[in-house]
Amino acid sequence: MSQGFPILSLVTWLPIAFGVAVLALASDRNPAPARWTALAGSILGFAAGIPLWTGFSLAAGGAMQFEELRPWIPLFNVNYHLGVDGISMPLILLNSFMTVLVVIAHWEVVTEKVGQYLAAFLIMSGLINGTFAALDAILFYVFFEAMLIPMFLIIGVWGGPNRVYAAVKFFLYTLLGSLLMLAAFIYLYHQTNGSFEILDYHKLPLTMTAQVLVFLAMFMSFAVKVPMWPVHTWLPDAHVEAPTGGSVILAAITLKIGAYGFLRFNMPIAPDASHALAGFMITLSLVAVVYIGLVALVQSDMKKLIAYSSISHMGFVTLGFFLFNAEGVLGGLIQMVSHGFISAAMFLCVGVLYDRVHSRQISAYGGVANTMPVFAAFFVLFAMANSGLPATSGFVGEFFVIMGAVKVNFWYAFLAATTLIFGAAYTLWMVKRVVYGEVANPDVAALKDVSGRELAFLALLAACVLAMGIYPKPFADVMNPTILELLRHVTASKL
Amino acid sequence: MNTATFSLATLAPAIPEIALLAFVSALLVIDLFVADRDKHVSFWLAIGSLLGTAFLAGSLVGHPSAVTFQGMFVADPMSQVLKVSVLLAVAATLVYSRVYLEVRELLRGEFLSLSLFATLGMMVMISAHHFLTLYLGLELLALSLYAMVALQRDSARATEAAMKYFVLGALASGMLLYGMSMVYGGTGSLDIARVAASLAGTPQSQTLAVFGLVFVVAGVAFKLGAVPFHMWVPDVYHGASTPATLFIGAAPKIAAFAFVMRLLAQALGPMGADWQQMLAILAVASIGLGNVVAIAQTNLKRMLAYSTISHMGFLLLGILAGTDNGYSSAMFYVLTYVLMTLGAFGMILLLSRAGFEAEELEDFRGLNRRSRWFAFVMLVIVFSLAGIPPAVGFLAKFAVLQAAWESGFGWLVVFAVLMSVVGAFYYLRLVKLMYMDEPAGEITIAERGDMRVLLSVNALAVLALGIVPAPLMDLCARAITASL
Numbered sequence: 001m002s003q004g005f006p007i008l009s010l011v012t013w014l015p016i017a018f019g020v021a022v023l024a025l026a027s028d029r030n031p032a033p034a035r036w037t038a039l040a041g042s043i044l045g046f047a048a049g050i051p052l053w054t055g056f057s058l059a060a061g062g063a064m065q066f067e068e069l070r071p072w073i074p075l076f077n078v079n080y081h082l083g084v085d086g087i088s089m090p091l092i093l094l095n096s097f098m099t100v101l102v103v104i105a106h107w108e109v110v111t112e113k114v115g116q117y118l119a120a121f122l123i124m125s126g127l128i129n130g131t132f133a134a135l136d137a138i139l140f141y142v143f144f145e146a147m148l149i150p151m152f153l154i155i156g157v158w159g160g161p162n163r164v165y166a167a168v169k170f171f172l173y174t175l176l177g178s179l180l181m182l183a184a185f186i187y188l189y190h191q192t193n194g195s196f197e198i199l200d201y202h203k204l205p206l207t208m209t210a211q212v213l214v215f216l217a218m219f220m221s222f223a224v225k226v227p228m229w230p231v232h233t234w235l236p237d238a239h240v241e242a243p244t245g246g247s248v249i250l251a252a253i254t255l256k257i258g259a260y261g262f263l264r265f266n267m268p269i270a271p272d273a274s275h276a277l278a279g280f281m282i283t284l285s286l287v288a289v290v291y292i293g294l295v296a297l298v299q300s301d302m303k304k305l306i307a308y309s310s311i312s313h314m315g316f317v318t319l320g321f322f323l324f325n326a327e328g329v330l331g332g333l334i335q336m337v338s339h340g341f342i343s344a345a346m347f348l349c350v351g352v353l354y355d356r357v358h359s360r361q362i363s364a365y366g367g368v369a370n371t372m373p374v375f376a377a378f379f380v381l382f383a384m385a386n387s388g389l390p391a392t393s394g395f396v397g398e399f400f401v402i403m404g405a406v407k408v409n410f411w412y413a414f415l416a417a418t419t420l421i422f423g424a425a426y427t428l429w430m431v432k433r434v435v436y437g438e439v440a441n442p443d444v445a446a447l448k449d450v451s452g453r454e455l456a457f458l459a460l461l462a463a464c465v466l467a468m469g470i471y472p473k474p475f476a477d478v479m480n481p482t483i484l485e486l487l488r489h490v491t492a493s494k495l
Numbered sequence: 496m497n498t499a500t501f502s503l504a505t506l507a508p509a510i511p512e513i514a515l516l517a518f519v520s521a522l523l524v525i526d527l528f529v530a531d532r533d534k535h536v537s538f539w540l541a542i543g544s545l546l547g548t549a550f551l552a553g554s555l556v557g558h559p560s561a562v563t564f565q566g567m568f569v570a571d572p573m574s575q576v577l578k579v580s581v582l583l584a585v586a587a588t589l590v591y592s593r594v595y596l597e598v599r600e601l602l603r604g605e606f607l608s609l610s611l612f613a614t615l616g617m618m619v620m621i622s623a624h625h626f627l628t629l630y631l632g633l634e635l636l637a638l639s640l641y642a643m644v645a646l647q648r649d650s651a652r653a654t655e656a657a658m659k660y661f662v663l664g665a666l667a668s669g670m671l672l673y674g675m676s677m678v679y680g681g682t683g684s685l686d687i688a689r690v691a692a693s694l695a696g697t698p699q700s701q702t703l704a705v706f707g708l709v710f711v712v713a714g715v716a717f718k719l720g721a722v723p724f725h726m727w728v729p730d731v732y733h734g735a736s737t738p739a740t741l742f743i744g745a746a747p748k749i750a751a752f753a754f755v756m757r758l759l760a761q762a763l764g765p766m767g768a769d770w771q772q773m774l775a776i777l778a779v780a781s782i783g784l785g786n787v788v789a790i791a792q793t794n795l796k797r798m799l800a801y802s803t804i805s806h807m808g809f810l811l812l813g814i815l816a817g818t819d820n821g822y823s824s825a826m827f828y829v830l831t832y833v834l835m836t837l838g839a840f841g842m843i844l845l846l847s848r849a850g851f852e853a854e855e856l857e858d859f860r861g862l863n864r865r866s867r868w869f870a871f872v873m874l875v876i877v878f879s880l881a882g883i884p885p886a887v888g889f890l891a892k893f894a895v896l897q898a899a900w901e902s903g904f905g906w907l908v909v910f911a912v913l914m915s916v917v918g919a920f921y922y923l924r925l926v927k928l929m930y931m932d933e934p935a936g937e938i939t940i941a942e943r944g945d946m947r948v949l950l951s952v953n954a955l956a957v958l959a960l961g962i963v964p965a966p967l968m969d970l971c972a973r974a975i976t977a978s979l
Contacts, residue, residue, distance in 0.1 A: 142884040
């Protein structure tokens with residue numbers, strides 16, 4: 001193993017260090033130093049991650065790269081072990097990129113306790129990178145749980161009227177799941193005679209009963225995070241009450257950690273249980289896709305609608321994973337990244353409107369295109385992407401998942417494909433009511449089109465959505481070797 | 496064992512205790528000549544005595560075990576580490592309590608000398624190698640604490656708390672003595688090593704020893720405040736003046752850990768299979784009841800009392816594992832728990848002022864508006880108590896849980912883990928009050944610099960130990976391995 005320059009430590013700790021600096025600089029009267037420091041921190045954090053992409057070796061197969069290994073708690077053989085493969089590396093970059101957007105997006109919007117707000121995001125960004133990079137179970141757990149604290153504060157302090165309820169619900173749901181996962185880690189630790197290495201767990205033979213229990217304990221943790229139906233109820237609450245930045249990070253990144261957990265933990269550690277429970281997982285995923293899609297249709301609150309749409313799209317991701325073929329897993333992964341861009345863009349669009357009118361209700365708008373033509377163009381583009389239009393990133397993932405599903409069972413594919421209809425229905429119907437038609441009221445008539453700052457992040461996201469939709473090959477190239485390696489693990493029985 | 500000769504060298508292992516006794520005696524005399532307005536002289540003398548003793552005890556760290564006073568007293572690596580921790584915890588307690596006591600004119604020689612005598616009692620307990628020494632230390636500690644709670648003469652609540660504490664404490668001591676006498680009947684000795692040797696071989700009466708064990712465990716549970724022997728904890732925590740609560744909540748837990756180790760792990764170690772099951776019941780009841788009842792509390796001191804009960808349940812998880820791994824995890828747990836308790840009660844003392852006790856949860860409302868830093872300090876401590884990383888509370892829980900799992904108590908681990916979620920709720924409520932609500936009334940923060948600095952260091956230590964736990968964990972592991 002080469003212990004080169006510790007890039008992964010840098011992308012983990014740099015944002016956290018900047019977060020602490022922002023906290024120190026924070027002043028309620030003059031937020032400018034905190035803002036600029038946060039912007040510098042987020043950009044440097046993203047820049048530090050670029051070598052991960054450029055230096056990523058496609059020839060390495062599914063092996064871990066950029067590894068760092070140091071003892072952390074020698075008594076329990078817990079190591080500070082970081083490394084990335086084709087699954088985690090794109091997610092780290094996605095997260096670092098979103099952090100920059102969130103910092104830009106907050107600029108004129110958040111005026112209260114600015115320093116603490118930005119510090120919470122930067123610290124969380126670092127913790128999320130750590131979660132994706134951790135190869136030691138306890139290290140993973142520490143990052144995974146520590147993330148709850150800034151998120152709890154973001155929702156609870158800067159959120160809407162019902163924010164405390166949403167924050168507590170989010171916290172307790174996630175905690176319940178993750179503590180069961182901790183119990184599973186302790187079990188695996190004793191099974192491997194004292195190892196917390198996630199990769200050791202991949203090779204550990206387990207009986208069927210043990211696999212099922214381990215699977216379920218981890219399932220509790222990750223299903224809440226994804227969130228899968230029926231443990232999704234915290235998400236609409238949290239989203240509606242979170243500030244725009246919080247929604248972006250929540251939808252674009254933290255949901256992905258749940259799906260990532262299935263790939264990193266559930267499937268390789270308990271492959272036989274995964275196969276045995278695949279029907280169960282696919283059913284839950286399809287319920288999310290179809291039922292939650294219908295729920296989204298009747299929402300009158302834009303953020304709630306996008307929140308439900310997120311659950312529905314994440315159902316696609318978990319569906320793809322539990323098909324156990326390369327198309328499905330690749331489709332799920334691409335859908336994860338793509339959904340990161342699109343949901344972030346949708347939430348930011350709603351944020352743009354909310355900052356002007358202070359309402360999230362669809363009925364408060366109408367004819368926005370007349371007063372905000374540039375914004376309307378972007379909003380329509382992202383809405384199209386959200387409903388899976390070809391040439392946008394939304395299409396690629398869904399297409400692959402449906403292809404994978406056809407191979408397994410036609411009816412899976414059939415039900416999954418309904419999302420193309422429901423997704424289009426709820427998204428476009430919302431867009432129609434908000435953007436088109438006559439100018440509905442004086443508020444809308446007084447709207448000003450996007451500022452340069454808003455244009456910057458919308459254009460950036462639009463470029464990502466289109467680039468990934470038209471030419472997804474770079475992503476697929478990075479992910480494919482890892483997926484093949486993963487499937488090799490998952491198909492080999494451990495019994 | 497050599498009984499005839501006496502030389503000064505045989506006293507060497509007990510030098511810290513002897514020094515502390517000399518310091519207290521000197522303090523008692525000096526304090527008589529210190530005018531009421533100059534009580535800070537006595538205060539600094541007390542701090543000096545504690546730190547001086549801590550230095551002496553610290554210089555013994557790393558020495559091999561030594562038994563003296565005809566087998567009554569042992570100075571082993573575990574005892575040195577625990578003694579230094581006790582002394583530092585008491586010193587921190589005094590620093591935190593100073594302003595509160597000054598304002599209420601309680602900072603007199605009595606409080607300081609009682610603190611030091613209680614400390615001496617704890618040190619004797621920690622180093623006991625004989626049931627009588629153990630009992631002697633325990634009573635010295637307990638009597639000082641009863642008096643300390645009762646010190647606020649004109650407070651009906653404090654008097655009631657002192658009375659309850661005294662009556663229930665005396666009952667527990669009685670049980671303990673009864674149990675010890677039966678163990679004596681069963682094994683023919685009160686010496687810890689000999690009791691263990693006798694039980695490991697063929698004791699005179701196994702039945703009698705087991706019977707004694709039950710009473711010993713009940714006595715221990717009383718002192719720890721484990722359910723169903725927990726009734727005194729909320730009332731005493733609530734009723735006593737906050738400095739007294741802080742004192743009771745912090746350092747004596749370390750002594751109680753030593754007490755359990757000496758009695759159960761060392762003396763009655765061969766009967767592990769018997770007491771493991773008893774402790775398992777105590778742990779389940781404590782973790783369950785402590786976490787559930789804490790939710791209903793509106794008084795922060797009462798809430799922390801129930802939180803203590805559940806933490807003692809977690810501590811028992813480590814001990815009932817019955818392995819070196821478990822004991823050292825429990826030791827790590829108790830040391831870090833004391834650090835957190837000091838911080839939590841320190842915050843209450845920081846916000847208290849003349850005529851106002853900041854002991855209701857509501858008193859923390861909107862603290863983030865008033866002081867970002869001290870809201871953060873409390874945030875770290877509260878999340879640590881809840882067991883959320885990266886604060887050290889998580890690693891402490893993790894250590895005892897894995898030890899309990901290793902010894903086959905998997906179901907207990909799952910139960911404890913589920914109860915932690917319940918526990919998180921009431922800790923979150925405190926964070927919510929501090930960060931998400933607007934201040935209702937005025938919040939004042941004590942100006943005293945030493946207290947603010949120490950409290951900040953305390954919280955940073957909670958955080959730092961969570962990130963770099965290895966040195967302290969190794970220290971605990973080495974101390975336990977070398978002492979058992």
